[in-house]
Amino acid sequence: SFQDDTALSTTMAAYGVPPALGVAPEMMEEISTGTTIMACQYDGGVVLGADSRTSTGTYVANRASDKITMVTDNVWMCRSGSAADTQNVCAYVKNLTEEHNMQRRGDLDPGMADVKLVANLTMQLAYKNKDKLSAGMIIGGWDATLGAQVYGIPLGGSMQRVPFTVGGSGSAYIYGWCDNTWRENMTREEAEGWVARAISLAIARDASSGGVVRLVTIHSKGSSRQMLEPKHQSLCESELPVIPRKVGGVVG
Amino acid sequence: DRHAGMAGTGLAPDARQIVSRARSECAQYLSFYGDRIPAQILADRMAHYMHLFTLYWSVRPFGASSLMAVKDEHDGYALYLLEPSGECQRYHGAAIGKGRQAAKNEIEKLDLGNLSAAEAVRHVARIVYATHDEKDKEFECELSWICDASGGEFKRVPKHVVDEAVEAAKAALESDDEMDA
Numbered sequence: 001s002f003q004d005d006t007a008l009s010t011t012m013a014a015y016g017v018p019p020a021l022g023v024a025p026e027m028m029e030e031i032s033t034g035t036t037i038m039a040c041q042y043d044g045g046v047v048l049g050a051d052s053r054t055s056t057g058t059y060v061a062n063r064a065s066d067k068i069t070m071v072t073d074n075v076w077m078c079r080s081g082s083a084a085d086t087q088n089v090c091a092y093v094k095n096l097t098e099e100h101n102m103q104r105r106g107d108l109d110p111g112m113a114d115v116k117l118v119a120n121l122t123m124q125l126a127y128k129n130k131d132k133l134s135a136g137m138i139i140g141g142w143d144a145t146l147g148a149q150v151y152g153i154p155l156g157g158s159m160q161r162v163p164f165t166v167g168g169s170g171s172a173y174i175y176g177w178c179d180n181t182w183r184e185n186m187t188r189e190e191a192e193g194w195v196a197r198a199i200s201l202a203i204a205r206d207a208s209s210g211g212v213v214r215l216v217t218i219h220s221k222g223s224s225r226q227m228l229e230p231k232h233q234s235l236c237e238s239e240l241p242v243i244p245r246k247v248g249g250v251v252g
Numbered sequence: 253d254r255h256a257g258m259a260g261t262g263l264a265p266d267a268r269q270i271v272s273r274a275r276s277e278c279a280q281y282l283s284f285y286g287d288r289i290p291a292q293i294l295a296d297r298m299a300h301y302m303h304l305f306t307l308y309w310s311v312r313p314f315g316a317s318s319l320m321a322v323k324d325e326h327d328g329y330a331l332y333l334l335e336p337s338g339e340c341q342r343y344h345g346a347a348i349g350k351g352r353q354a355a356k357n358e359i360e361k362l363d364l365g366n367l368s369a370a371e372a373v374r375h376v377a378r379i380v381y382a383t384h385d386e387k388d389k390e391f392e393c394e395l396s397w398i399c400d401a402s403g404g405e406f407k408r409v410p411k412h413v414v415d416e417a418v419e420a421a422k423a424a425l426e427s428d429d430e431m432d433a
Contacts, residue, residue, distance in 0.1 A: 100285070103293055120286030145325050159286075 034208025
């Protein structure tokens, strides 16, 4: 009763388990970024946020992964779904964007690209390979033409410009909260706080999300990254505060 | 695409082929990159296309030059001159065709940086009429523009503006003739 023989043999072979063992496919999962990612526009830029847990089934493959990848200085991409798929899509998009930039801008602003362009390229890749890919992405950035922009490109390869969006498995738990607390034209600090809180809430309830909260803020002057460790994340209902751990005899 | 237009001289079918290719390039760019093709990239692609025909023995170079006007988000309004050799250069003012030398001289006298679109239309009409060789047959002056007044789209200049410009051009021609006589 194997649903997909090829998927089975790839995942099994990856773990060195011969297919003949007949283990059901559901027992072995591909490496996936079971995730919470989000991006939102604020007055003057965008904030992208993500958790940092990469899981293969119940095993946490990486507890400090970086799901927000730079495409150009002013455009970053949040990745969710299959880690392999999104990493490769991102590499293609980076390459195509650079090629386009060479023709388009030459020596002006070599590090900058139109956010809409990056989003369209990602959408084309996602849509044309929709039967093979399992990748949900969020593109966020700032450019001089249209200012701060956020584009959501979910599983099927559709693209939509939005003021804010969430993605990944953890997003399901925070849709309502985000819709309720979202405000237009927040300041940078408010937006960063809002995104961090949303991701903390998702981490609290989603088993596939966890670790640190990573934030990237992009505005007209550039971009900056932050990381919020669990002890700095806001607490949710009935959670205990994080106990500082002793690291080599020194309290962390 | 809406934001770009062309005018050609020389062999009409060749000019039409160039326009057709430019349209395909615009459509392809739109379908892949999701946005209107920037001026520089369209010019580059057209130059490559025309150059192609100078590389192989099995084809002949185009027998037509063209002027391409494009509106671009970053560069604003751009004018490109496309030649059969594959050269494609951006200009403030350009002329092609039989009377181009005389037309270029006239254009050089203009202060192109400070002309409005409406003034430019009048100058263009005047120059076309002035440089038209009297030995040739009668002609129709067709004017198209792409400017803020046209909403950033390549369109025929509205009839009343054309009529006014053509009247002024004819009057200028007559007064020149009077002076000559």
